[in-house]
Amino acid sequence: MSDVMVQSINLAKSFGSNEVLRNINMEVHRGEVTCLIGPSGSGKSTFLRCINHLEKYDRGELLVDGVRVGFDLRNGKLYERTTSEIAKDRSDIGMVFQRFNLFPHLTALANVTIGPIKVRGMSPSDAKQRARDLLERVGLGAKADAYPSQLSGGQQQRVAIARALAMDPKLMLFDEPTSALDPELVGEVLDVMKDLARSGMTMIVVTHEMGFAREVATSAYFMDQGIIYESGDPKEILVRPQSERLQSFLSKVL
Amino acid sequence: MSALDEHAESLEVVPVRHPGRIAAGVAMLVLVVMFLHTLISRIPDPQTGQPIWRFRWNIIGQYLFSPIILRALLLTIELTVVAMVIGIILGVVIAVMRISHSRLLSMPAAAYTWFFRGTPVYVQILFWFAAGTLYPTLTFGVPFLHITFFTFHVNHLTAIEAGIVALSLNEGAYMAEIARAGLISVDEGQMEAALSVGMTRVQTLRHIVLPQAMRVIIPPTGNEAISMLKTTSLLSTIGVYELAGTAANISAQNFENVALLETISIWYLVVTTVMSIGQFYVERRFARGSSRATPETPWQRLRSDIRGVRARWKLIPQGLTR
Numbered sequence: 001m002s003d004v005m006v007q008s009i010n011l012a013k014s015f016g017s018n019e020v021l022r023n024i025n026m027e028v029h030r031g032e033v034t035c036l037i038g039p040s041g042s043g044k045s046t047f048l049r050c051i052n053h054l055e056k057y058d059r060g061e062l063l064v065d066g067v068r069v070g071f072d073l074r075n076g077k078l079y080e081r082t083t084s085e086i087a088k089d090r091s092d093i094g095m096v097f098q099r100f101n102l103f104p105h106l107t108a109l110a111n112v113t114i115g116p117i118k119v120r121g122m123s124p125s126d127a128k129q130r131a132r133d134l135l136e137r138v139g140l141g142a143k144a145d146a147y148p149s150q151l152s153g154g155q156q157q158r159v160a161i162a163r164a165l166a167m168d169p170k171l172m173l174f175d176e177p178t179s180a181l182d183p184e185l186v187g188e189v190l191d192v193m194k195d196l197a198r199s200g201m202t203m204i205v206v207t208h209e210m211g212f213a214r215e216v217a218t219s220a221y222f223m224d225q226g227i228i229y230e231s232g233d234p235k236e237i238l239v240r241p242q243s244e245r246l247q248s249f250l251s252k253v254l
Numbered sequence: 255m256s257a258l259d260e261h262a263e264s265l266e267v268v269p270v271r272h273p274g275r276i277a278a279g280v281a282m283l284v285l286v287v288m289f290l291h292t293l294i295s296r297i298p299d300p301q302t303g304q305p306i307w308r309f310r311w312n313i314i315g316q317y318l319f320s321p322i323i324l325r326a327l328l329l330t331i332e333l334t335v336v337a338m339v340i341g342i343i344l345g346v347v348i349a350v351m352r353i354s355h356s357r358l359l360s361m362p363a364a365a366y367t368w369f370f371r372g373t374p375v376y377v378q379i380l381f382w383f384a385a386g387t388l389y390p391t392l393t394f395g396v397p398f399l400h401i402t403f404f405t406f407h408v409n410h411l412t413a414i415e416a417g418i419v420a421l422s423l424n425e426g427a428y429m430a431e432i433a434r435a436g437l438i439s440v441d442e443g444q445m446e447a448a449l450s451v452g453m454t455r456v457q458t459l460r461h462i463v464l465p466q467a468m469r470v471i472i473p474p475t476g477n478e479a480i481s482m483l484k485t486t487s488l489l490s491t492i493g494v495y496e497l498a499g500t501a502a503n504i505s506a507q508n509f510e511n512v513a514l515l516e517t518i519s520i521w522y523l524v525v526t527t528v529m530s531i532g533q534f535y536v537e538r539r540f541a542r543g544s545s546r547a548t549p550e551t552p553w554q555r556l557r558s559d560i561r562g563v564r565a566r567w568k569l570i571p572q573g574l575t576r
């Protein structure tokens with residue numbers, strides 16, 4: 001088993017004539033926390049969505065745990081896999097969204113159990129047991145029967161994290177998980193993510209929380225207009241940025 | 255302590271009076287009483303001059319529970335249920351085709367809706383009744399290979415079958431639009447979240463998107479069903495003896511047109527009322543998890559109304575009202 005969890009080589013993607021990603025190279029090792037930062041519209045979400053094939057890239061290579069998610073390579077061409085094969089690839093990659101996207105017609109518990117039951121074929125009683133443990137872990141053991149509309153933003157996002165963890169993912173993708181939260185609720189979500197990082201989960205986090213990046217991340221990538229301008233140890237590049245773009249970006253967000 | 259503070263606890267709120275509203279209410283009451291009086295008044299019989307019920311209550315009483323009308327009522331309900339069930343299934347399928355990325359699916363779905371919404375349902379009923387001349391038989395099999403699974407004799411369609419075909423195909427077009435509105439009302443993030451946990455598109459549609467779309471789909475579907483109940487009366491024109499056809503048939507013999515129209519109207523009202531109550535409870539069920547409070551059932555509302563009135567009239571001690 002290789003040590004590399006995510007490998008992106010010269011990844012490129014356009015929407016029509018809009019080149020959103022240009023030659024993105026990234027390597028994420030098992031157990032690492034990688035932060036992706038950059039201004040709005042720079043392509044961070046698009047890159048994250050390419051990793052679990054919610055978006056199709058046009059050129060390049062993208063391997064997750066050695067598997068080319070969503071595509072088969074045959075005769076030098078990438079053939080898109082069938083929807084059920086793609087679904088299977090995705091089930092090992094958890095994703096947490098900026099706007100939570102909890103299922104509003106299901107209770108917190110049912111939000112967490114539906115994946116294991118429908119995708120993995122787990123028995124409802126086993127799935128519930130596991131879901132209760134996971135809700136306990138994100139500090140919401142008492143909210144199992146609440147509907148999303150009855151939860152605060154921070155609580156909803158923690159349920160969303162539990163929902164992703166229920167699939168036992170080998171990789172977690174976070175797309176600005178705290179950007180939609182009131183300032184006083186950001187901490188509780190970041191705490192859950194720190195805890196997850198300490199437990200050895202491989203994570204890619206798009207975030208504007210520079211404190212989190214410096215404290216928790218093992219590496220950071222700065223993206224602008226679809227290009228990685230700088231990458232390295234966050235304690236290094238976020239404190240002493242080399243490129244002018246990162247300097248001006250940091251002066252705006254800090 | 256000021257005088258204001260001393261009285262603060264016992265101050266009573268007096269709502270503003272509306273004299274105009276009271277006058278209009280009284281006038282309305284008078285009109286209602288006058289109308290109710292016509293319901294129980296008698297007029298001279300045009301032939302004999304004897305006083306008879308203006309509303310022919312005696313004839314209605316004679317027919318309301320007669321086996322022939324009850325059988326017709328049953329047929330009306332059956333036609334409504336069958337046409338709605340087929341219409342809903344058809345509608346959901348067409349709506350899913352309509353939002354598909356494949357033009358080969360979305361274009362025919364759009365054409366279907368265009369055609370069946372663009373022609374009167376009355377014309378469609380007459381058309382299907384006569385369609386045997388156009389397609390005498392429909393054969394299901396493999397084209398060009400002379401393999402046949404089964405054959406459908408359109409020219410042998412009974413009036414009831416032709417009517418069901420016409421009503422359900424027409425309903426499918428309306429239900430498709432309702433279902434489509436429901437499907438696109440669900441946030442795209444829901445689809446992405448479901449896909450990201452590894453659900454297939456079909457699972458996502460079934461477990462995530464459709465249940466949420468239901469909240470938008472159910473109220474107009476209830477209206478459609480209630481409307482369908484009454485549209486079945488058009489089948490009387492092709493000789494189906496549902497309520498309207500039966501009423502026409504009986505009044506052709508006893509010339510009591512008005513009394514029979516009243517009889518079947520009573521039944522239409524009864525069934526519509528039952529359907530509305532059913533719709534209310536179904537809506538409540540699918541409103542689970544919505545941020546707006548679920549509406550009270552009539553019983554709950556009655557109970558809280560009574561509680562309110564009793565509190566107003568201070569029939570129960572103040573401490574118990576809250």
Ligand SMILES: Nc1ncnc2c1ncn2[C@@H]1O[C@H](COP(=O)(O)OP(=O)(O)OP(=O)(O)O)[C@@H](O)[C@H]1O
Nearest residue numbers: 015018020038039040041042043044045046047176
């Ligand atoms: N589905 C789409 N169709 C067309 N253009 C798109 C689509 N999704 C994103 N884009 C464009 O791609 C560019 C990058 O978008 P992306 O969402 O990846 O940026 P981002 O870095 O995540 O920004 P933000 O910080 O605002 O979330 C933007 O110019 C956006 O308009």
Ligand SMILES: [Mg+2]
Nearest residue numbers: 044045046175
């Ligand atoms: Mg984004």
